[in-house]
Amino acid sequence: MDILNRFRFAAISLLAAAVSGCAVEIAILVSAIGISGCKPNLEERASELGAPVRVLAVRADPAEGVPGDAVAFRALVVDATGAEIAAPSSSWAFCTARKPLAELGPVSPACYEAGSDALSLLGSGTNVQAMLPTSACSNFGPEVPPNKPGEPYGRPVDPDPTGGYYQPVVFVAMEGSDWVTAVETARIACGLSGASSDDVIAFRQRYHVNENPGVLRLRVNGEDVVDETTPVVVASGTSVAVTVEWPACPDVDACGDGICGPDESQVTCMDDCTQPNGCMGAERYLVYDAEARELVVHREAMSVSWFASSGSFDQDRTGREADDPATFSDNIWQAPTTPGIVKGWVVLREERGGTAWHPFIFEVR
Secondary structure, three states: OOHHHHHHHHHHHHHHHHHHOOOOOOOOOOOOOOOOOOOOOHHHOOOEOOOOOEEEEEEEEOOEEOOOOEEEEEEEEEOOOOOEOOOOOOEEEEEOOOOOOOOOOOOOHHHHOOOOOOEEEEEEOOEEEEEOOOOHHHHOOOOOOOOOOOOOOOOOOOOOOOOOEEEEEEEEEEEOOEEEEEEEEEEEOOOOOOOOHHHHHHHHHHOOOOOOOOOOEEEEOOEEOOOOOOOEEEOOOOEEEEEEEOOOOOOOOOOOOOOOOOOOOOOOOHHHHOOOOOOOOOOEEEEEEOOOOEEEEEEOOEEEEEEEOOOEEOOOEEEEOOOOOOOEEEEEEEOOOOOEEEEEEEEEEEOOOOEEEEEEEEEEO
16 A cells, blocks of 8 residues: 555544544644544643554644745654654645634544545655645635635634644654554744734734744753663652753843844844744744734743653643743653663643654663
8 A cells, every 4th residue: 555545544544533433543733732533632642652653743843934935844653662663654744625614623624534635745754844835824824715616715714822823734654554643733924914014014023933942951850861862760669750841031032142032123133133043942922912903922831741651640741831931840750660661752842833852761670
């Protein structure tokens, strides 16, 4: 079975699972960000690994792009032991179908239909590079979408609370006879709609595309994990404190600090904004408040999903709200009573869809 037919077969199986209520594992990013047959979010799934193929996250680099930009997509695919697998037979596709207004799901059902004209195959493997569709902002953004003959024009898509718009990306992970589907959404920069001309100009100058977050360090029982390939020894049956940290981002923009913030532009700070550099933590960003009809600055909320091949975390997901300035999140992992090697991952996400991850290895004695 070739890659495209495998992709279509997976779509058929997914629809059957959705009808029956089965929990087929699907990821929704962005984001991001999984759907099962009942469409829960990826971050709501249990932290225990166990499936032969599991998609823990999908990352777009850059985290936000203009239609026509090249974006590199990478999927984190692991097996039941927590080991990352290459899954060379996996495939990617853009979905160009608009979600009907009455559809409660995050994307159009056409994104799951076998042989759908809405699916545009991008390539194979767990890494692929593609150009964001030039029609993305009319299909999924604030521009008026094209109409079909004899039909009225559709309405533009409303932004999410962060002011973002998203292009659906479908990933089917294939490993032997096992497969799992992830539907992610790559953030697209479409500009501002419905604002005054002054606000539109200011937004163009001060809005900077999203930066993916980064894991600054991982700590176990208060000690830094310096070498991610060397197991951290823990006692069987004990509680282990695990902390993930990310970089601190400026609360106030200062020209010359190397980060182009929402109160800076090429006009006010050429040093930082000629080639805008973002921050790999909880960034401040510009958004248009349609109710107040003004531009406001928000800070990203951060979330962490925890996964391990054995033992159990107290919480599947932790994080920080947008108004919480702390740059870390912690959890407690209960070590199993049986000695052995345990592999795991922390997946860091911010609310505009950026993603990062970091592995860890425990040796239980």
